[in-house]
Amino acid sequence: MNSIRTRLLVSLVLTLLLAALVLGGITYRNALQEAEGLFDYQLRQMALSLRDQGEIAPDQANAFADAGLDFVVQIWTVDGRAIYSTRAHAALPARAVLGFADVAVQGQTWRTFSVAARDRVIQVAQPRQIRERLAAGAALRSVLPLLLMLPLLAVVMSWLVAVTLRPLRQVSQQVTERGAEALSPLPAEGLPDEVAPLVGSLNALLQRLSAAFDAQRAFVADAAHELRSPLTALKLQVQMLRRAADPADRAAATEALAQGVERASRLVEQLLTLARNEPGARQAPLQPVDLAEAVRQALADAGPLAAERGTTLALEAAGPVQVQGDAIALAALARNLADNAVRYAPPGARVLAQVANEGDAAVLTVDDSGPGIPSAERERVFDRFWRREATAASTAGTGLGMAIVKSVAERHGAQVSLGDSPLGGLRVTVRFPRAA
Template sequence: MKSIRRQLLVALLSAMTLTTLLGALATYKTARDEATAMFDYQLRQLALSFRDQQVQDVRRREVTIDEDAQDFSIQIWRPDGTRIYLSHPRRELPHQAPIGFATVNTDHGKWRVFGLQQGGQTIQVAQLVQVRDHLALAAALRTVAPFLLMLPMLGVLIWVMVGRGLRPLAAVARAVTTRTAVALDPLPDNRVPAEVVPLVLSLNDLLARLKRALDAQREFIADAAHELRTPLAALSLQLQLAERAPDALSRADAFAELKRGVERATHAVQQLLTLARQEPGGGDRPTMPVRLDDLVASVIVDHQPLAEARRIDLGMVPTGQLAVVDGDQDALRILLANLVSNAVRYTPPGGKIDVAIGEDNAAPFVEVCDSGPGIPLEERERVFDRFYRRAQSDEPGSGLGLAIVKTIAERHQARVLLGDAGLGGLRARVQFGRPPRP
């Protein structure tokens, strides 16, 4: 596991070391330029000092000078090119005699030379460039050495300061560990640094969503247990009636009623399983382009026998449009099947149900219109609640159909809109907001 403190320590020390080295390089160049200007001035002054002196002929007597005691080398020539003075006889000196400043290369190094003519004599003063470089390097090292010696101390200070700066993260981590499934209170954000506030807000949002999910799960389990208790009790009572039936006819009626109760309980359990699968995290499936016209035709064929048994005219309204959505085909089939099934169950015999598809401002939709009693305006929001059933309804059901429709629609970023149909009953439209994938 990577440590933020260690990474910051290495990064800061590396940056400071690199900056110090770059500063040393800049100091070296500056010191070298200053040394060059200073020593050039000394070369010129030394050459001018020899201009005013009478130098004797020393061709036959070498002048011996301690090389360590003097950095400068002096040569003097007569007009005929005869050298009459040499300060360092054992050192390889430049033989040229340029006038003014020049840099001359020899086999033993590079020389900085200044020459002038006076009274027919040529005076040359030279100095090794290496001497200047050593002085500039020494000046740079003296400047950088204190910073390099302070790096360990800086490392300790950075370690301590970064540790103090990371304390709020440790406090947030400790606060998160105290949260449980029954205690999902938001984390305090009033005493944390500005850089940690986005993390705390994101964690609070996650805790809030987790709390809502857990509350919804508890409510779902409680509602499911409550709703299943009634049909199971009815099944137990019907089974007792069948056992106590005095004759075969009464027993057959009791078993028929028991069979219908089992079917209702089975339907409720299937609806619960369907709703659980469609909840977020219930197993996401890959999406694909789905043609709504093919889906509508398939669902109508499945419900046609039930509609004919109730003498209901169930059909698809031709629109000439090809609506395509990007989603889970099986889930969309369940959504449309629940809408059509509700319309068939609540439409009185001899009624009519129209299913239509189309696009509204380039957004596809599918809607089911029926000639049934409809839903009052004040109840159109509550019918999406789980296990909610209208008091005036005599049709059997679990109260989960429209809850499943809403859950699947939300997974597909769609809305379920209830309104008044032109047939006199309810119009249920699923409006998709996401355009189809190319």
């Protein structure tokens, strides 16, 4: 029973049934008590109304007896002589007890009321069984309308539940009828207070999905555009290699082809790295990682390029610096920072990486002695495929390095800032929350 409507309806019907049983029981009991009091009142009034009646002749004592009456009236003289009885009965009480009393005669219980008046004793009696049957009938008639109303109330409750849950059903129908590309917000006007937060959350989710799909489409378009150039260059270099006649031209074409393949491979690798660290991608769980060791490995990977350009790489780390993160992603962040510093700094430059604990944060700082970036353009370096100028370094780059740095930092809850380096170039600072 997973339906909210069914659960609500069953709960309401059971509550109604329980309430009807309780109210019916109370009403039945009260009706019995009221009927009992009414019958006692009738006994008393009947006995009192006979006090002032005249003498009845002995030969006429049973002349007016009526066997159809429920009540039995008996009158005795003070010396115990019976002078009147409404009907002959073998089990009638033979003596009177003044006031109300329950008298058992031959296995049958009588409810009696007796009163002494002048020279006679008047007793009015009624069988207890008849009283109870009449009282039960009266009580049942008072409860019967409530029992008859139960089915009608159940139908009304079912209708009310359906009407109340109609907005929720309409929202469900609107979501079901939507296509995969329909990410516009759901109508939120006139919704109940209980449904409005759900629709608001769905609209927020649709907005995030729309933004994610837009970013994905833009990323795919940019990636296709960026891949077109190196693939076109590779095709041209293959053609040049085929046309090369002498060994020198063939060697030059082969070298150019190898460099083109390397650039294309690096671009694909950067695209995969960025895709792995995008929000919503399946990612490895974060665990304690030594940030200093991740930076040391990244500098080792950048060592061949630095040696080729005559750039000095240095790392300053007093000891292990623990952060909560993904070791592979952190290595990619540090490798891109080192690679950018080496590529954009002139040959023979210096690149210094520092890892240290500062209060509740672990800080990675990368300084270089290159040309730096003007303050007005520093925010743009985090855009995908953005290159500052058409230099040899920017042509060889992919334009994704700082986008990867930003994506990895956001995944780890870190903050990235750009500033002026004491070495004369650019300083990149990444501030991580320390691992517990």
